[in-house]
Amino acid sequence: MQDRRQTRQVTIGDDHVGRVTIGGGAPIRVQTMTAGYTHDIDACVAEIERYRAAGADVVRVAVPERKDTEALKEILKQVRVPIVADVHFHYQRALEAVEAGIHKIRLNPGNINDRDQVNKVIDACKERRIPIRIGVNEGSIIERKDKQRRMEELGKYFAGHRSGHLLALMIAKLEEYVDIFRERDFHDIVISAKSMDAALVIDIYTEIAARFEYPLHLGVTHAGTKDSGAIRSVVALGSLIANGIGDTVRISYASDHIDEVKDALEMLYCLGKRERKGVDLIACPTCGRIQVDLFTLVKEVERTLMPEIQLPIKVAVMGCIVNGPGEAEGADVAVFAGDRRGIIYVQGERVANVEESEILPRLLKEVKEFEARVKAGEAKLGEKRVEILPPAPIGELGSGHAKIAAGQVEQVTIGRS
Numbered sequence: 001m002q003d004r005r006q007t008r009q010v011t012i013g014d015d016h017v018g019r020v021t022i023g024g025g026a027p028i029r030v031q032t033m034t035a036g037y038t039h040d041i042d043a044c045v046a047e048i049e050r051y052r053a054a055g056a057d058v059v060r061v062a063v064p065e066r067k068d069t070e071a072l073k074e075i076l077k078q079v080r081v082p083i084v085a086d087v088h089f090h091y092q093r094a095l096e097a098v099e100a101g102i103h104k105i106r107l108n109p110g111n112i113n114d115r116d117q118v119n120k121v122i123d124a125c126k127e128r129r130i131p132i133r134i135g136v137n138e139g140s141i142i143e144r145k146d147k148q149r150r151m152e153e154l155g156k157y158f159a160g161h162r163s164g165h166l167l168a169l170m171i172a173k174l175e176e177y178v179d180i181f182r183e184r185d186f187h188d189i190v191i192s193a194k195s196m197d198a199a200l201v202i203d204i205y206t207e208i209a210a211r212f213e214y215p216l217h218l219g220v221t222h223a224g225t226k227d228s229g230a231i232r233s234v235v236a237l238g239s240l241i242a243n244g245i246g247d248t249v250r251i252s253y254a255s256d257h258i259d260e261v262k263d264a265l266e267m268l269y270c271l272g273k274r275e276r277k278g279v280d281l282i283a284c285p286t287c288g289r290i291q292v293d294l295f296t297l298v299k300e301v302e303r304t305l306m307p308e309i310q311l312p313i314k315v316a317v318m319g320c321i322v323n324g325p326g327e328a329e330g331a332d333v334a335v336f337a338g339d340r341r342g343i344i345y346v347q348g349e350r351v352a353n354v355e356e357s358e359i360l361p362r363l364l365k366e367v368k369e370f371e372a373r374v375k376a377g378e379a380k381l382g383e384k385r386v387e388i389l390p391p392a393p394i395g396e397l398g399s400g401h402a403k404i405a406a407g408q409v410e411q412v413t414i415g416r417s
């Protein structure tokens with residue numbers, strides 16, 4: 001893992017919704033965008049609140065029409081998270097959003113590039129200290145004759161790249177646009193340069209990270225549904241973040257946007273870039289030793305524990321007692337299933353041996369009690385008190401079925417460390 005790239009810092013928000021810093025060493029922020037109409041005020045507020053509750057730090061809304069910016073004033077009164085107005089084609093929407101008290105503007109250099117219009121937006125934002133994201137998208141880049149020479153220079157630089165022309169075009173567009181802001185001494189800028197091509201996203205952000213001092217908003221556009229888009233998104237954004245690049249992220253799915261928030265947070269947790277909130281669930285993939293319906297159990301554990309538990313308690317759900325202990329090493333609470341039963345451990349100490357139907361309620365009870373003890377200062381997360389030793393090999397090594405059938409799971413050794 002590389003150290004985080006140093007950037008300027010921008011702050012968005014106000015006294016009402018709170019302030020969120022981006023870049024300059026702040027935690028990597030999670031964003032999403034509403035899918036419904038902004039002018040449908042009640043639905044828009046409800047959607048924003050849903051994403052905020054799921055962990056979004058910032059929510060963006062589209063404002064294609066005047067009725068959308070007119071709705072902003074009321075929306076901003078009701079929400080509790082900074083809101084970004086996503087502006088395309090009509091610079092007036094940006095001015096109207098600023099007037100309504102918006103917390104940040106997103107401009108697309110591909111479709112708002114009249115210098116006077118951009119200057120008007122910059123001046124309005126500068127007066128109210130509202131940051132602007134300059135968001136270039138692969139799909140909205142338009143080649144312009146006056147930038148031909150710079151493009152050709154960059155084109156030579158990226159000659160060996162499979163998307164060299166596109167890379168050059170996106171960088172030229174960004175440089176041109178950022179210059180307008182710099183000329184007006186406006187630096188509350190966040191930059192993004194998105195594509196649907198994960199490899200191109202890695203290359204373009206690596207290039208712009210080296211060229212600009214502003215925070216970067218990462219994203220892969222049109223990634224697909226959660227099923228098809230998760231890997232495309234996480235491979236690009238995770239690689240960049242591991243290389244120290246990126247200050248805010250949006251994962252984009254053509255499905256419920258709540259998954260964008262959940263997956264972005266999970267990616268940041270996995271990379272150690274955000275402090276986990278709620279259960280850290282690990283589960284075995286199952287194999288020929290399995291003797292319970294583990295897939296259903298894991299889903300139920302996830303569904304039940306996630307809304308109930310606030311602390312990052314590591315919970316392991318393991319299919320058997322044979323290899324499970326080693327695989328669950330480090331879990332605060334673990335259940336090892338076998339012979340239609342589940343043996344539950346809390347920080348390595350066996351606390352229950354219950355029938356399959358009792359596993360879920362008992363596990364929930366143990367996790368809740370453990371959380372209460374941690375909150376009361378009586379226990380500490382990640383502190384193993386005893387060792388779980390796997391049973392000595394009997395018969396064929398790893399044959400959990402035979403061991404369990406022979407009642408030999410009791411050979412699991414619990415020894416104080």
Ligand code: SF4
Binds near residue numbers: 286287289323
């Ligand atoms: S050995 Fe046990 S814990 Fe590991 S995958 Fe198989 S059933 Fe799950």
